[in-house]
Amino acid sequence: MNHPLPPETSERPLAPGQRLAHAARTSLSESCVQEIQALATKYPDKLAATLPALYLAQADMGFAGLEAMREVARVLEIPEGHVFGVATFYTMFHQKPVGKYHLQVCTNLCCALRGGAQLFEKLRQRLAVQPGEVTADGMWSIEEVECLGSCGTGPCLQVNHEVYDEFIDDAKLDAVIEACRQGHVPEWGK
């Protein structure tokens, strides 16, 4: 029971939500395929490897687009439709490319009470980028996210996988952006 995603043709166009960004290559690197294969036996059921495999594929290709999903399904030998459903359900799988530094600001209530919304506005102006977009040089993208679990020390900023939750204010925000420019923060996917 395999449900492959239909290819987009001029007679059968995909709905806008289904039209995904294309990756530079269509297959995963050899080392990534091996890592995913190793995952298949780690859990009681190989379906359980879907999430960890998507993380690996996302890191390998830069984002979890159609090619990444297809590859995960192929390597794990599970239905493409299942992988597609899982990848689009969770917010940490990005269906289109993000910047080298993907900055996420928590604007939920606890952070908002300490200026989360203002922090997001500042970020938007300073980096001149709108949510969902990437700057022309591929450096920056921003996202408004829900609770990052740092309510006491908010507002919380997360850059790729690095969490900055030490009461981020103007000066600290500048320091984080500068650290990214200097290359002190791990890049997306690293």
Added chain:
Amino acid sequence: MALIRTKPDSQSYTFPGFGSDRFPNFMLRGAGDLDNWHLKTYEGRHEGYVALKKALKMDPASVTAEVKTSSLRGRGGAGFPTGLKWTFMPKDTDEKKHVRYVVCNADEGEPGTFKDRAIMEYNPHQLIEGMIIAGWAMQCRQGFIYVRGEFKWLIDKLDAAIQEARDAGYLGKNILGTGWDFDLLTYRGAGAYICGEETALLNSLEGRRGEPRVKPPFPATRGAYGQPTTVNNVETLAAVPVILRIGGAEYAKIGTPNNAGTRIFGISGHTKRPGLYELPMGTPMDFLVNELAGGCSTGKKIKAIIPGGCSAPMLDEKDFDCPMDFDAMKARGTMAGSGGVIVMDEDVCIVEATLRLTRFYAHESCGQCTPCREGCNWLEMILHRIEHGEGRREDLDLIASLTPRINLRTLCPLGDAACGPIDSALQKFRHEFEYHIEHKRCYVKGQALTVATPAH
């Protein structure tokens, strides 16, 4: 092996008198010290794995009985008696041998809650020990720790701690010569609040979309991978070694009747000293807010407090003295929930705060049940127009007619959680909503709580 993050956090974990008999320190031992997580520290300084050795000498049923005696209640939010939950797991019979799993819910995502990360950061071995004891009590062979995706560095740390425990013979084959095998595996979520609900968590653990399941069958009958499973919160499992060490009866003496033990309360929002405070259950809320956290950070009056994570209905000043335990909170029309206390001063626009929370639920609804999927979006739209000066006179009645159609009509409590803040806000701060509709602006002049949608 991944590098362990060594970044200090600016969180406050202690207060004068913490660690005394009045305020025992069970859960936050060594919190703030980044080297505290190692096995040698846990064994050397914090009586680590003493409880496990004791438990393995007892038969599994007596371990469960000890937890029952302690009257420990689940710290995740629902407050279900832990020992009772453990007894729901089926026993092996001659005809049927079961594969049982114990799962730790570390998908901490309730806004206002940040306690589990402190346990995983500073005392991962306490959680691991609790899981091994739970595994012994229910005779499981495998445990899973489901951690939210954003806590990647904590998963690296847990993996390292699990390896330490394995090397010391606390995990793996033939644990401490008992002939019993048990091992732990971490699983990383991917950013879905709903996966904190136990059946959604189990679906996610199986590599599926995090959609709650129809109950029954309950997880104790059909849980992870179709096998009997018990899901417990991080803090619940970390309390188990304490119970075994000091004894269930002794643990039950702490706190209020039927609400035993200590609990980590996280306080955030407009407070001078936000942070984590471990207190006996039933400590009055104003003691935490005013004495320990130093009162309102803005110097103004406190208008409202959300006492147990953002799903708990708000309290106004007449209830600030409420004891923080499950029963007392319920009696005041709210819930102790996950112990996340959110303080809001008098300049907070309740309409905007409610809008922000409702947007969260509308965003996090898994979309499975119609009342929640559609209802939360409608609530957000209605609150959005009230907040932005387009409210209609009939909107408040419309909200009041919507929430009972969501509440208790969904598979999981997310729908109920979405209604709690709105219903309580409407009940206690109705004048702010009316003012908004009539004057098309906020009743108060605080900073904005929501990001304006950019003009495209």
